[in-house]
Amino acid sequence: MRHLRYRFDNLIARGTWAMIGLLAVVALAMAVVGAAAILTLAPNATDLPSALWSGLMRTMSPGVVTRDSGSPVFLGCMLVLALTGIVIFSTLIGLIETGLDRKLASLRKGRSLVIERDHTVILGWSEQVFLILSELAVANASRGRTCVAILADRDRVSMEEAIRDRVDLPRRLRVVCRTGSPTDPMDVAIVSPERARAVIVLGSEDTCSDARTIKSLLALDAAKVRPRVQLVAGIRDPDNLVAARLAGGANALILDVDEISARVMVQTCLHAGLSMVYSDLLGFEGDEIYFRQPGELAGESFGDALPALENCSLIGLEREGKVLLNPAGETTIDAGDRLILIMDDDDAKPVRASARVDHDAIVATGEHEPVARRVLVLGWNACGAAIVAEFDHYMPPGSQLKVVADDSRMTSQVEGLSARVAGLTLSHETGDITRHSTLQRLDLGAYDHVLILADDRFGAHVADSRTLLTLLHVREMSRSNGWRHSLVTEIARDGDRRLVEVTEVDDFIVSSKVTSLLMIQVAENPRRHDVFADLFDAGGQEIYIRPADDYVRLSTPVDYATVVAAARAYGEVAIGYRTECLSGGAGGIALNPPKSRRLTFEPGDAVIVLAGGRLRQEDGARPWGATGIRQKRAALGR
Known part of the structure; x- marks a missing residue:
């Protein structure tokens, strides 16, 4: 008996299907018993198949016994058969209900396998997820139905609810959330990264971000993802770049997040409106970077081809797999080259101007x-030291930079940087920048540029609250005293953008947004990586906003093609302009305007150009001397 009970317990432990099978056997056995009773006791006995069917029906439908008649023994057997059927099928219903509950609970946990192909995988969860989904919806608008699979160590239902509340997704974009650790190879396999088009690894918002990113890259390697799938990840500490690239393999594109953020903030601080240019260029709703065959431009020089396309801005060439941004004007465009263009739409075709x-x-x-x-x-x-180093690269000798913060890291890092900067005089002061009294004694009117950084010692909500408080104090003091200086603010959350806009700040930067957009651009088209690497690399091509009167005569109507030719006289590539009179656009910024657009620049307007090399000069400085410029003007036909 003990052995029989032991075997019965093992059978029950096998789960729902074992129990269903056992109930089926019992039901068949009771049908056989009922058939025997019918054959021996029924007043009108039938053949064996009919008796088996009648016994099975009485087991499955106890109500059949109400129509039976015969001896008391026959009726008692039929009653026992009906009661047994009630027990069997009530147990079966309970098992089915329990199984459905378990299945729903399993689905709620988000542990089922994602069977997709050519989808985008996001590993990790942060505020960047919402921006990435919004941009992917725009980027994949022409592809029909697409899928994004998210794996994060969070509850699946809470992730889906957060996405529904924060992102207005079109029906053609389906988001699948799964719960699991992005650093566990078994969990990573749930979202089928080996069949994905691209995998984006998001860093966490704590001090262990780089370590977790590297572990996620190793988990992807264990899942046999590389080298077939494009991997994109961001690293905050430059010392971890080598380890991250080793973990990700040759197909992984690793971005130095803090360095890119520092460079964008410094450039925006020195060139008002530059953050809007980057947002337009990196976003998918505006103009983007595309690669096209040269077509009829083959054989022409790069300088002559610049004003030749009506709806595109030529910025460089891709030759033998290498990106050449703003090459020499006499560079001949070969038939095997690819044009690097700023265009409004992937489906657009270059039109001759x-x-x-x-x-x-x-x-x-x-x-x-x-x-x-x-x-x-x-x-x-954490970007403070990199920001100071970037200012040293851009500002001319004799410039001064002062840091005021209530942060113990600032004192030691600024003192260490003072010995390494070349032409920049550094100073620092400890103080609570959220207090009006601290800001009042700083003499803000004596500074040309003011940059407010988000404090990463606090959460994003608290950091932005402190930043807004400081910003309001600075804005009020500048207005009441008539001070004129550029004011750039860093915010931690893209959701606080509208609050910052109310303060009428000159420029604001969401550092996580810049890096998120860059990661999506690279994930969607890996060939863009080399273009942006040049734009954000030391000594590479960079975007500047320069006074329009450096290029064309003010108050004189000209076609935009004339502006392009004028920029080429300086060895630059014009990609747009900024004017307060512009209707539409963000902040008066217009990227990639038609070459035939008629423009009349006024004082204060500017031209957006792509120029080479970092210069220790202020806006308007040129890498060429006046003699070289006159020679270029002569070459243009003057």
Whole structure:
């Protein structure tokens, strides 16, 4: 009996299907017993198959016994058969209900396998998820139905609810959330990364971000993802870049998040409106970077081809797999090259321009004397040291930079940087920048640029609250005293963007947004990586916003093609302009305008250009001397 009970317990432990099978056997056995009773006791006995069917029906439907008649023994057997059937099928219903509950609970946990192909996988969870999903919806608008699979160490239902509340997703984009550790190879396999088009690894918002990113890359390697799938990840500490690239393999594109953020903040601080240019260029709703065959431009020089396309801005060439941004004007475009273009739509085709270049309207002002600048940095975070180093690269000798923050890291790092900067005088002061009294004694009117950093010692909500408080104090003091300086603010959450816009800040930067957009751009088209690597690399091509009167005569109507030709006289590539009179666009910024667009620049307007190399000069400085500029003007036909 003990052995029989032991075997019965083992059978029950096998789960729902074992129990269902046991109940089926019992039901068949009771049908056989009922058939025997019918054959021996029924008043009108039938053949064996009919008796078996009648016994089975009485077991499955106890109500049949109400129509039976015969001896008391026969009726008692039929009653026992009906009661047994009630027990069997009530137990079966309970098992089915329990099994469904378990299945629903399993689905709620988000542990089922994702069977997709050519989808995008996101490993990790942060505020960046919502922006990435919004941009992927725009990027995949022309592909029909697409899928994004998210694996994070969070409850699946809470992730889906957060996405529904924060992102207005179109029906063609399906988001599948799964619960699991992005650093566990078994969990990573749930989202089928080996069949994905691209995998984006998001860092966490704590001090272990880089370690977790590297472990996720190793988990993807264990899941046999590389080298077939494009991997994109961000690293905050430059010392971890080598380890991350080793973990990700040759097919992984690893971005230095803090360095990119620092460079964007510094460039925006020195060039008002540059953050809007980057947002437009990196976002999918505006103009993007595409690669096209040269077509009829093959055989022409790069300089002559710049004003030749009506709806595209030519910025470089891809030759033998290498990106050449803003090459020399005499560089011949070969048939095997690819044009690197800024275009509005992936489906657009380059159109030959018919606009005329007005050489008489082109102005060349020559070099400007570099003027020392004064910069005030309010606050400190992990990017602080990189930001100071970037200011040292961009600002002319004699410039001054002062840091004010209530952060113990700031004192030691600024003192260490003071010995390494070349032409920048550093100073620092400890103080609570959220207090009006602290800001009042700083003499803000003596500074040309003010940069407010988000404090990463606090959560994103608290950090932005402190930043907004500081920003409001600075704005009020500047207005009441009539001070004129550029004011750039870093915010931690893209959701606080509208609050910052209310303060009428000159520029604001969501550092996580810049890196998120860059990761999506690279994931969607890996060939763009080399383009952005050049734009964000030391000594590479960079975007500047320069006064329009350096290029063309003010108050004189010209076609935009004339602006392009004027920029080429300086060895630059014009990609747009900024004017307060622009209707539409963000902040008066217009990227990739048609070459035939008629423009009349006024004082304060500017041209957005792609220029080579970092210069220790202020806005308007040129890498060429006045003689070289005159030679270029002569080459243009002057």
